[in-house]
Amino acid sequence: MLASLAEFWDDMKLELMALGSDYKLPRTFRKVDEAKRKARAELTKFGWDTLGYSEDFKLPPVKDTILRIDCEELTVDEFREKYERTRTPIIITGLTKNWQANEKWTLERIARKYRNQKFKCGEDDDGFSVKLKMKYYHDYMVNNIDDSPLYIFDSSFADRHKTKQLREDYEVPKYFEDDLFNYADSKKRPPHRWFVMGPARSGTAIHIDPLGTSAWNTLIQGHKRWVLIPPNAPRDIVKPLSHEKGKHPSEGITWFNTVYKRVRSPGWPQEYAPIECIQGPGETMFVPAGWWHVVLNEDHTIAVTQNYCSIENLHLVWPKTVKGRPKLSKHWLKRITAERPELLPIIRECSENGINDMNDSSSDSSSSSSSSDDSSDDDDSGCDREDQGSCSGTTRKRKISGTMKCEEQCPEKTSRSHEKESCA
DSSP states (O other): OOOHHHHHHHHHHHHHHTTSOOSOOOHHHHHHHHHHHHOOOOOHOOOOSSTTTHHHOOOOOOOOOOOEEEGOOOOOOHHHIIIIIITTOOOEETTTTOOOOHHOOOOOHHHHHTTOOOOEEEEEETTTTTEHHHHHHHHHHOOOOOOOOOOESSSTTSTTTTTHHHHTSOOOOGOOOOOOGGGGTTTTTTOOOOEEOOOOOOOOEEEGGGGOOEEEEEEEEEOEEEEEETTTTTTHHSSOOGGGOOOOOOHHHHHTTTHHHHSSTTTTTTGGGGGGEOOOEEEOOOOOOOOEEEEESOOEEEEEEEEEOOOHHHHHHHHHHHHOOOHHHHHHHHHHHHHHHHGGGHHHHHHHHHOOOOOGGGGGOTTTTTTTSSSSSSSSSSOSSSSSSSSOSSSEEETTTTTTEEEEOOSHHHHHHHHOOOOO
């Protein structure tokens, strides 16, 4: 009886709160509230807008220090030699001029065409996806005042019948077409591509992408603030201190409110000098393997991002894959031996030498690849949080088929900014 009264009172409170909200659809408040309770239960009592960031949070003017190059002036060989091999972040412009996404990926068209399709916008405490129908997420996105809003980071959009059209709206840029993970079974390879959509103040925490992968991120709508820090920077100085974490310890906005001030100060070590920029529509960010990165949306954004393995970073990816996903590595080696035997000397050499030139912070990062809706190769432990895309430091254990699996979740590659590895 008491339980029934409590449930009734909770329902009444939700109805009253919904009446006072700015949402346009009658059911948005309830659906969003359910998603929030699952994705970040710790905020149920504290509140999502308690800090007032929607009115008070302002980013300082950007010190845009990244190199931008038009794709018409950059060949694939030049990209590999000058930027991929040297692991130099750059922005490439002009890649989207023939993409259908330019017309189709507006807030209004996405909300209309996919209104009844569910997209991942978080994970619950057991590691399962939290999803919202697009019509409710869009209503939330344009009307929310949350400090660190829910963020769509969906890795299975291309596999679902009713959303796979999104994959046909863009092309993998020529610089990233030779993804060696394509030689692995699609069901075994880690999640590697994400449809990303979120409002101002959403983003991904500081992280390194997983498994030694590099990443590219193409923005279609809006603006993203990026900060990239060299791979050799110690974890201690790139992450918020314990007393700075507050109620949003693994969110991008917390990083920009704390660590960002130190990064921009005269006392920041020059050997870890950051690269900063604002990414605009039509620009493609290249994030080399091992680089710390954190991203915050400055307004409503829609983007696509992928993690990949190429000839230039295979020597980093292979040892991490063997360690973190041994079953995948065995299958992958068979396919490479049969179809790309010229790569075998690289694999032999890095297997003998290990990882010598990259800060091995895999346990501290999350990535696009590792934060997935459904983790592949479940029997293999060890998600390499090196930006497993975008997760940067949160290790979560969940029971899978009687075993405990360590999931490194990535900030951009999971719907919310976890501390994992990966891109923005």
